[in-house]
Amino acid sequence: MTHQERTSRAVENGSAAGTRGVLRFLTCGSVDxxxxxxxxxxLYDSKLLFEDQVNTLERDSRKHGTTGEEIDFALLLDGLEAEREQGITIDVAYRFFATSKRKFVVADTPGHEQYTRNMATGASTADVAVILVDSRKGVLTQTLRHTYIARMMGIRHVVLAVNKMDLAGHSSGRFHEIVAAYLKIAEGLGFDSIIPIPMSARYGDNLTRKTESMTWYTGPTLLEYLEELDVSSSVSAEAFRMPVQWVNRPDLNFRGYSGLIVAGTVRVGDEIIVAASGTPARVERIVTADGDLDQAEAGESITLVLDREIDVSRGDVLASAEDRPEVSDQFAAEMLWMNEDHLLPGRSYLLKIGATTTPASVSALKHKIDINTFEKQPCTKLEINEIGLCNIACARSVVFDPYHQIRDMGAFILIDRFSNQTVGAGMIRFGLRRASNIHRHAMDVDKEARARIKGQTPSVLWFTGLSGAGKSTVANIVERKLTEAGLHTYSLDGDNVRHGLNRDLGFTDVDRVENIRRIGEVAKLFVDAGLIVTCSFISPFRSERQMVRELLDEGEFVEVFVDTPIEVCMERDPKGLYKKARSGEIKNFTGMDSPYEAPQEPEIRVDTSRVSAEEAADExxxxxLERHRAG
Structure with missing residues (x-):
């Protein structure tokens, strides 16, 4: 079926639908x-502005406008002063309006590449993407990026708005040239419909009315298309899903579970389950601020009262007992990366899905998308604004449905654990199941028993610092003194493990992350054996040191920052590595062309340029000893 046939089918279906519901659409594309x-x-041509809004718009046009004596309609949405001064949109601006046929919510999203995250925010709730193309510039990289994100975010319908046709002489040839270039790439993404419309937004041509300047175009205006398009959602027909936002317990006589229904319908008497545990119950009441209901559906905020008390907390998902969501700690997802620091497989982030937050990492990065061709490319990391397919591993199981089935159940964000910034937006494609024959085996002898026999408190002494700082030297003395005192120890050293366990790893950021992940798991095993283990690793990234800390029980991880200045380390240069790094023989060398993130609050800080290795070990x-006495 061609895009014209799909578009005609969509409009016909919309005409047959009768009363229109709310349509959410966004405008996107490149800058300006x-x-x-x-x-x-x-809004202006639809007579949807109040007189005071028009007066304000005329006044602002004289002060900030770019259209001479005419009204600059862009200023109606460019509400931030910074936007008006620069003539660009840097935030998502939402507007609500209605015609006699339908209600609309429109999101105006920024075109600059650095604000791609804002465009993704607007697309996450939209039904239609109006993708603008300047007739003079044609299809640009940002046009294609926004198109792919629209598809990734679940948008089914696209309007290709070829704008500023007045500046292209209202040329039919130029319009069809742009449309052909766009469809050559975009048609393969699987949109339900793509409709191209030539227009001049400044003059209102083909927005709400046809224009004599382009009589060769016989299709609908933008408003006609949006009014007639059927975007009736199937969310109400899906299985019931309600993430619990709040356990409502005003007194001892009432217990309810409050949240927004994101899919399906629930009725009094229905059997539902807590998705994670599978615990069943029946709906006794559906409570709202306006009174009890017999049933409620997607989009409504309600409180459910069940026929018996069950274990339900914020973040749990109440679901249909007959059609349950997936529960897994691993899944495949499409990821839009939004941070200047690139995504590294193995690094620990916080994953937030619905009301649930859990530590998670990218266990495998399958490929990224060439945004100019939409082809898949192999990769080891994602840079800002890049899109890729990856496997996610969570610290605990989460409840989800694939994004293409239920948006709200399949969307998640990744959060940096130190800055608390959102660094990535993901859409779950499918769950990944572990082999069903692998289970944890309970052992009679545990960590406490092993430590008791040895008469010591097991722990990890994690020595971090630049090459040449003296980490291994101090750690070696510490282990010797502990052994002489009759304690049981083991030493893990950065160079030594690369001769065996980690001999397959290099020194890229990705390999450094994996290096520390493996060491963290080994160190955890030694602590489980009741040992005091010294670990001497540059370990340049705070995220990975924090990851190791979280593998252990509270108090078992002791971070020792060997805070020796780089000038001293370079002067020592015991292995000749700084010399080789300066001459270009070694790449990705920490402190030179690869960063070192110093600990912010280490348990111990020593500087071997000020004290001897023996004195540092004594500290x-x-x-x-002090911790042992305090314990």
Whole structure:
């Protein structure tokens, strides 16, 4: 079926639907393609602005406008002063309006590449993407990026708005040239419909009315298309899903579970389950601020009262007992990366899905998308604004449905554990199941028993610092002194493990992350054996050191920052590595062309340029003795 046939089918279905519901659409595309102007003109021509809004718009146009004496309709949405001064949109601006046929919520999203995350935010709730193209510039990389994100975010319908046709002489040839270039790439993404419309948003041509300047175009205006398009959602027909936002317990006589229904319908008497545990119950009441209901459906906020008390907490998902969501700690997902620091497989982030937050990492990065061709490319990391397919491993199981089935159950974000910034947006494609024959085996002898026999408190002494700082030297003395005192120890050293366990790893950021992940797991095993283990590793990234800390019980991880200045380390240069790094023989060398993130609050800080290695080791021993007495 061609895109014209799909579009005609979609409009016909919309005509047959009768009363229209709310339609959410966004405008997107490259910088200065006319997105804000389009929406402003749409509202103006539809007589949807109050007189005071028009007066304000005329005044602002004289002060900030770019259209001479004419009204600059872009200013209606460019509400931030920074946007008005620069003539760009840097935030997502939402507007609500209605015609006699339908209600609309429109999101005006920024075109700059650095604000791609804002575009993704607008697309996450939209039904239609109006993708603008400047007729002079044609299809740009940002046009294609926004198209792919629209598809990734579940948008089914696209309007290709070829704007500023007045600046292209209203040329039919130029319009069809742009449409052909766009469809050559975009048609393979599987949109339900793609409709191209030539327009001049500044003058209102083909927005709400046809224009004599382009009589060769016989299709609908933008408003006609949006009014007639059927985007009736199937979410109400899906299985019931309600993430619990709040356990409502005002007194001892009432217990309810409050949340927004994101899919399906629930009725009094229905059997539902707590998705994670599978615990069943029946719906006794559906409570709202306006009174009890017999049934409720997607989009409604309710409180459910069940026929018996069960274990339900914030973050749990109440679901249909007959059609349950997936529960897994691993899944495949499409990821839009939003941070200047690139995504590294193995690094620990916080994953937030619904009301649930859990530590998670990218266990495998399958490929990234060439945004100019939509082809898949092999990769080892994702840079800012890049899109890729990856496997995610969570610290605990989460409840989800694939994103293409239920948006709200399949969307998640990744959060940096130190800055608390959102660094990635993901859409779950499918769950990954572990081999069903692998289970944890309970052992009679545990960590406490092994430590009791040895008469010591097991722990990890994690020595971090630049090459040449003296980590291995101090750690070696610490282990010797502990052994002489009759304690049981083991030493893991950065160079030594690379001769065996980690001999397959290099020194890229990705390999450094994996290096520390493996060491963390080994160190955890030694602690489980009741040992005091010294670990001497540059370990340049705070995220990985924090990851190891979280593998262990509270108090078992002792971070020793060997805070020796780099000038001293370079002067020592015991292995000649700084010399080789300066001459270009070694790449990705920490402190030179690869960063070192110093500990912010280490348990112990020593500087071997000020104290001897023996004195530094004594400080570590003193800390352990003091902790032992305090315990």
């Amino acid at each position: 393609d006319g997105k804000s102007t389009l929406i402003g003109r749409l 570590v021993i003193a800390y352990l």
